[in-house]
Every structure is written in C-alpha cells, then in structure tokens.
Amino acid sequence: MNKIPKTVSRRLGLYHRCLKNLTSSGKRNVSSKELAEKLGIKSSQVRKDLSYFGAFGKRGVGYDTNYLLEMVERILGVNKSWSVVIIGAGNLGHALANYDVLEKNGFYIVGIFDNDPEKIGQKIGNLTIKDIKEFREFVKKNNVEIAVIAVPATSAQEVADIIVESGIKGIINFSPMTINVPKGIIIEEIDISIPFKNLTFKLTGNEFRSA
Amino acid sequence: MNKIPKTVSRRLGLYHRCLKNLTSSGKRNVSSKELAEKLGIKSSQVRKDLSYFGAFGKRGVGYDTNYLLEMVERILGVNKSWSVVIIGAGNLGHALANYDVLEKNGFYIVGIFDNDPEKIGQKIGNLTIKDIKEFREFVKKNNVEIAVIAVPATSAQEVADIIVESGIKGIINFSPMTINVPKGIIIEEIDISIPFKNLTFKLTGNEFRSA
DNA sequence: TAGATTGTTAATCGATTAACAATC
C-alpha cells in the first residue's frame, strides 16, 4: 500500500465535483490535461493522484468520464448515501439542514438537535428539532454515521462528548474551537472565520510583508 | 523578504483564535510549546512560522500573550475592521449575516443582496435585503472591501463578474463552483461539501485503500 | 548563575513536477 499524501484527499473532492459537472453536461471523455486546467493544477498531478488508487485511463485516449466519476465516488466513499445529524439549531444548523448541495452528494440530514426548549419541537423543512436528550437513542435507531457540530464554541466540547458517546465515528466541527476526541474518531474542522482571515492576510500589505 | 509557505496563512488564523482565547482567559505569557500542543503541531513549527514576520518572544521566557496577539492581528490584517457584503439571501447568506463569530473578528456585514423580488425588502437582523442592481452604487458609497458569494453554483460566475466590476478586491466563494476572476482579485473558496467528502474518504475502508 | 526558551540553521521529510517509456 502506497502512502497517500494528505493533500490528495482535498483534491479528490474537487475531481469529484468537476467530474459530476462534466458527466451531467454530457462529456464522455476527459484527459488529465483538461481536468488539470479546470482545477488550476498540473496534469501530472492529476495522473499521480489517481495512480494511488489504480489505473483508470486509456493511454492515448484519456479517461471515460462516467467510469472515472464512479471510481472517484468509490474512493471517496460517496457511492453510498450517509446519514447525518446536526447538533445546534441556530443559524448555521438551520442553513446546513436546508443546504441542497449536501443531499446532492449523498449526505442526508436525518435529524437536528438542540437543548433550547424554545426551539425543540419547531420545524426546519420536514425535520422537527429534537431534544438533545434523545440523541443517543435516535442515533442507534437510525444508524447515524456522521454528526455535525453547529453550536457555539463554548458548548462544542460538551457536544463532542455526547457524539462520541453515541458511537458515531465521524464529526464535522463548524465551531471555532478545537475539540478533543478519542483515537478512532475522525474530525473535520471548518471554522468559517479562517478563510476570512486568510483573505485579509492576502489583501493586507503590511510592514511584516515587506520586512 | 523571506518567502512565506502557503501553509503558514492557515496556521496564523489558528494562532489568532488560540491567542484570543488565551488573552480573554487572562493568560499573560505563553511558550511555543504550549501553543503547539493546543494546535497539535510541533513547537519548532510555531517558532518558525512566527519568525517569518519578526522576533516576538523573549528567550527563556516565551511570548507576551497580549503582544503576540496584537502582532498576529497586524500580520493577518484583522487589527482593523472590514466591510463585507453578502450576495445571495438564501439559507447560507442568511446564516452568514447572523453569524456572530465574523463580527467578533472584525468582519462587519454591511449589506446583503439578492435578485429575487420576493426577498428584496425583507429584513435579516437589522439589514434589509437589497436588489442586486443597487450593488455597485452601494459598494462605492460604503467602501465595501469584501464580498461573499452565497448563491447557487449556476449563478456564481455571474455574481463574481458583478463583484469584480464593482471594484472589490477580495471574494469569499461559498458556492461549489470554481469561478474565474482577473489577476489582482483574491478569492478564498469554501465548498462546504468538501470536508464532508474528506470525512467519508477517511471513514471508508474500501478496496482502493488496501491496494 | 542555572534553567528555560527563543530564533535560526541545517537536515529531513513529503509533495509536486518534468520527463518518458508504455501503449491505446
């Protein structure tokens, strides 16, 4: 087994997005050069990335778009659908529950939880906000595989503990807070304010840059 | 001028977040070792990262937390506040307009735009959704510096063109779509579905991983 | 002073890219 660079994972997501667009536009064949141009990378990088998982193309021809899409979906694990719950029915939780791109990629929001009595019982789309106390039982009954943390930083760790305790192995953490989980639990962090800071870092021409 | 690795920018955002927590908890001094542990990196990495911008610590002592925070804020350009507009008053635009973490970091949402007559005129917090037709004039009048794209993929490029034409130089793109802009315009991409795919990539033990 | 921790160098490690034989 070849060791796969950490950077490959992110690019696989982009290949996936790109290939979905290509197949739905009816394109049957694509070269590493075309894919690379669309992503702003080198064609050798595309070929190298794919080569970690197999040989999916035809020399002299390129890649069958539908076939490559299927392979990338299997590599990413998005050839099946996933059951997702959201913890936190605030603005962000609300937006995520209604975000159609997730469902289009096979991530189905099957439940949303909060601890605010004002919110519990209210509807978001066709979901009813549930009491966090019912979390564990719900997860078991519905075979939930992924939990999304969409609560303020102050309660993020507490929520993480509840998630881990429920047996869920995959967490997406939207709170601006590092959370600690036992080995074997996989966390992806998305702090929305980080890209804003990256942007101002690049926009700012300050004394440090010219040092 | 030293060349700054691309990876440093992301970590600076994390240092910033961490230092804000430390100062508000009253901690006056911090070592590279402590910072590193909090971020799950090596202390030599912390020191190396900071060294691109100056020498902010005291040998044998560590870093004055308040001073280092101030320096990091100046490096990132978040020692001032920024005027931000959102284009797209759907779920995501709505959530971002109300997301307090942005304001806490100096990113003030000063306007939100849409092209849907149903939405135009409605209120989000104390903002009124404005017609995208008024965008250019609004940007000039209010010295807007950053625009957030929160529209569906299908209209992302169109919206990007309007933003560029308005003179704005910094864009955050939440749509799952690569957009093209002229040189000199800085874009940060956040496709929310990407971390979900990264997660399932890691959760999935498939035939490719054992190959 | 002795102990601690920085700032920086050099070594290591990992990721990208060019180049090209293989082959459609």
Add this chain to the structure above:
DNA sequence: TAGATTGTTAATCGATTAACAATC
C-alpha cells in the same frame, strides 16, 4: 502506423522538524 495520452520514475521543490547557540 502516427499521434496522443497515460502511468510511473526520478528530479526538483517546498515544508517540517531537530538541534543548538543565543540570550532572557
């Protein structure tokens, strides 16, 4: 076949880390 493009190797490039003199 001739032209095109893959898959893979080796070279290059860039980022991380260990190590340590400087110095608080």
